[in-house]
Amino acid sequence: xxxxxxxxxxxxxxxxxxxxxxxxxxxxxxxxxxxxxxxxxxxxxxxxxxxxxxxxxxxxxxxxxxxxxxxxxxxxxxxxxxxxxxxxxxxxxxxxxxxxxxxxxxxxxxxxxxxxxxxxxxxxxxxxxxxxxxxxxxxxxxxxxxxxxxxxxxxxxxxxxxxxxxxxxxxxxxxxxxxxxxxxxxxxxxxxxxxxxxxxxxxxxxxxxxxxxxxxxxxxxxxxxxxxxxxxxxxxxxxxxxxxxxxxxxxxxxxxxxxxxxxxxxxxxxxxxxxxxxxxxxxxxxxxxxxxxxxxxxxxxxxxxxxxxxxxxxxxxxxxxxxxxxxxxxxxxxxxxxxxxxxxxxxxxxxxxxxxxxxxxxxxxxxxx
Ligand code: SAH
Numbered sequence: 001x002x003x004x005x006x007x008x009x010x011x012x013x014x015x016x017x018x019x020x021x022x023x024x025x026x027x028x029x030x031x032x033x034x035x036x037x038x039x040x041x042x043x044x045x046x047x048x049x050x051x052x053x054x055x056x057x058x059x060x061x062x063x064x065x066x067x068x069x070x071x072x073x074x075x076x077x078x079x080x081x082x083x084x085x086x087x088x089x090x091x092x093x094x095x096x097x098x099x100x101x102x103x104x105x106x107x108x109x110x111x112x113x114x115x116x117x118x119x120x121x122x123x124x125x126x127x128x129x130x131x132x133x134x135x136x137x138x139x140x141x142x143x144x145x146x147x148x149x150x151x152x153x154x155x156x157x158x159x160x161x162x163x164x165x166x167x168x169x170x171x172x173x174x175x176x177x178x179x180x181x182x183x184x185x186x187x188x189x190x191x192x193x194x195x196x197x198x199x200x201x202x203x204x205x206x207x208x209x210x211x212x213x214x215x216x217x218x219x220x221x222x223x224x225x226x227x228x229x230x231x232x233x234x235x236x237x238x239x240x241x242x243x244x245x246x247x248x249x250x251x252x253x254x255x256x257x258x259x260x261x262x263x264x265x266x267x268x269x270x271x272x273x274x275x276x277x278x279x280x281x282x283x284x285x286x287x288x289x290x291x292x293x294x295x296x297x298x299x300x301x302x303x304x305x306x307x308x309x310x311x312x313x314x315x316x317x318x319x320x321x322x323x324x325x326x327x328x329x330x331x332x333x334x335x336x337x338x339x340x341x342x343x344x345x346x347x348x349x350x351x352x353x354x355x356x357x358x359x360x361x362x363x364x365x366x367x368x369x
């Protein structure tokens with residue numbers, strides 16, 4: 001069954017990466033004791049799951065060989081298979097990972113000064129079908145499991161040289177708040193010192209406005225950040241761009257943003273002649289003021305879906321000024337990875353279209369792993 005892909009059959013090896021760090025450590029300490037070793041050996045092994053990951057039990061050089069062999073017989077630490085890696089002229093890197101059941105997901109690494117932001121996926125495909133989004137156009141296949149979400153960051157630490165991720169955004173494929181069952185524990189793995197140790201303020205969950213998920217995220221004690229994809233300031237327009245607006249109309253999204261006890265960011269993709277007029281600037285400012293939101297204006301990444309035209313950079317600046325004149329804090333997102341189709345879903349789409357190998361001169365800087 002697809003939904004259960006990657007879950008262990010009875011008697012199969014237990015996946016140590018598909019549980020919370022506290023659970024795996026407890027399990028490994030008990031396992032060590034059960035095999036005549038000191039409990040600290042279990043903790044030693046646990047450190048190699050997330051904190052200093054290795055690609056196999058055999059590579060745990062600080063653990064006795066006999067214990068490594070026993071671990072290998074009882075447990076697994078599944079890797080995500082790197083299927084493609086592309087580097088943009090601006091330093092943005094895009095990774096295409098193949099999962100155990102053959103599904104592909106994308107992860108994008110965006111360097112900016114001393115920061116390295118990793119844009120991660122939460123689902124294979126997406127059910128929401130936003131009009132401009134490449135992932136939406138491919139449809140929904142399945143939810144990712146916890147280890148497949150956090151595993152995208154783990155894989156960065158296993159590259160040579162390893163990449164040290166400082167920030168996480170759930171802005172890859174999928175709707176994270178429609179996979180809360182896996183995203184909830186994945187947030188713990190990303191943030192916990194016994195996991196990947198990334199500060200909660202450096203982890204942003206991006207959503208179209210899935211109400212129960214926003215409530216659940218707000219109930220977590222950690223200061224995770226919330227970004228809401230608004231994209232249109234009226235129900236009529238939003239409805240035409242985002243079918244989910246029927247289920248979660250603007251009023252409910254705004255209500256959720258208001259009750260979320262931390263500052264919210266509005267994502268607003270700039271679609272030329274569609275949502276970038278003077279009237280929309282007034283309406284958007286009103287909504288942002290109502291829930292004290294920060295507004296991120298996103299240049300449309302070409303190659304998404306639909307026949308949209310990006311607003312010109314000058315027009316985006318004009319729109320930003322109109323918002324600022326109404327007291328709204330605004331940032332214009334830099335478009336990154338333009339030459340490698342780094343917008344949501346684009347690499348996977350490209351891969352599926354490109355059944356025949358491309359000629360060397362067209363291959364650009366694509367590295368096939
Ligand atoms: N489902 C979540 C997270 C994934 S999409 C959400 O919608 O927020 C992450 C962001 O990328 C969203 O704001 C989405 O609208 C935006 N996006 C999708 N396609 C895009 C494109 N072609 N150009 C610019 N932004 C895009």
